[in-house]
Amino acid sequence: xxxxxxxxxxxxxxxxxxxxxxxxxxxxxxxxxxxxxxxxxxxxxxxxxxxxxxxxxxxxxxxxx
Amino acid sequence: xxxxxxxxxxxxxxxxxxxxxxxxxxxxxxxxxxxxxxxxxxxxxxxxxxxxxxxxxxxxxxxxxxxxxxxxxxxxxxxxxxxxxxxxxxxxxxxxxxxxxxxxxxxxxxxxxxxxxxxxxxxxxxxxxxxxxxxxxxxxxxxxxxxxxxxxxxxxxxxxxxxxxxxxxxxxxxxxxxxxxxx
Numbered sequence: 001x002x003x004x005x006x007x008x009x010x011x012x013x014x015x016x017x018x019x020x021x022x023x024x025x026x027x028x029x030x031x032x033x034x035x036x037x038x039x040x041x042x043x044x045x046x047x048x049x050x051x052x053x054x055x056x057x058x059x060x061x062x063x064x065x
Numbered sequence: 066x067x068x069x070x071x072x073x074x075x076x077x078x079x080x081x082x083x084x085x086x087x088x089x090x091x092x093x094x095x096x097x098x099x100x101x102x103x104x105x106x107x108x109x110x111x112x113x114x115x116x117x118x119x120x121x122x123x124x125x126x127x128x129x130x131x132x133x134x135x136x137x138x139x140x141x142x143x144x145x146x147x148x149x150x151x152x153x154x155x156x157x158x159x160x161x162x163x164x165x166x167x168x169x170x171x172x173x174x175x176x177x178x179x180x181x182x183x184x185x186x187x188x189x190x191x192x193x194x195x196x197x198x199x200x201x202x203x204x205x206x207x208x209x210x211x212x213x214x215x216x217x218x219x220x221x222x223x224x225x226x227x228x229x230x231x232x233x234x235x236x237x238x239x240x241x242x243x244x245x246x247x248x
Contacts, residue, residue: 014130014131014134018134018135018138021135021138021139022138025138025139025141025142026142028142028143028145028146029142029145029146029149030146030149033145033146033149037142037145037146040141040145041137041138041141041142044137044141045134045137045138048133048134048137049130049134052133054126054129054130054133057122057125057126057129058125059118059121059122060092060102060117060118060121060122061114061117061118063080063083063086063089064076064080064083
């Protein structure tokens with residue numbers, strides 16, 4: 001449950017911070033479709049942040065050998 | 066303390082190249098992270114090293130996520146429009162059957178007829194006659210009998226690519242003939 005809350009908060013933060021970029025990318029499609037696209041993008045961000053695993057993070061000290 | 070400063074300086078001098086790495090640079094830009102790193106250099110205990118590593122990894126994941134989301138937004142919007150245009154081009158809103166029940170009845174009759182019997186347009190009829198037998202057969206199977214390219218290829222014992230090519234050529238020929246007649 002807590003994990004889920006974390007995800008939601010994170011997704012919200014991402015959506016908020018990326019809203020200028022989303023707005024800009026809406027110009028890719030015709031204006032009738034923009035609202036749909038905006039919603040789809042936000043949905044996708046939430047979905048991806050919840051499911052995608054970010055692995056293969058190198059150790060800090062690996063850079064300094 | 067002086068000795069400590071010296072030690073830190075020396076460490077950074079030694080790793081000038083790595084410091085320039087954007088991910089390291091952005092990590093060290095945060096005063097809290099820098100403090101942790103300095104502490105780990107001065108007192109390289111397991112605990113201190115691990116602290117740095119953990120904060121670095123969360124930083125790294127954050128950067129990865131930002132990059133990922135940024136790309137996601139960009140490419141998703143591209144794909145979205147591509148998909149929309151494809152659907153729009155393929156499925157035009159055309160009423161091709163009567164709005165009343167007669168449309169269905171007419172459909173049933175059609176199955177028995179060949180392509181040439183169905184054409185009402187004189188120009189199109191003449192153009193169709195100019196096609197080869199095989200091309201005509203393929204057009205008939207596609208547009209009258211509603212067969213898939215694959216099924217046609219099987220009945221004619223050839224490859225789907227061949228059918229597709231013949232189909233395209235036939236349409237092109239028809240198009241050219243019709244344009245010529247219009248001129």
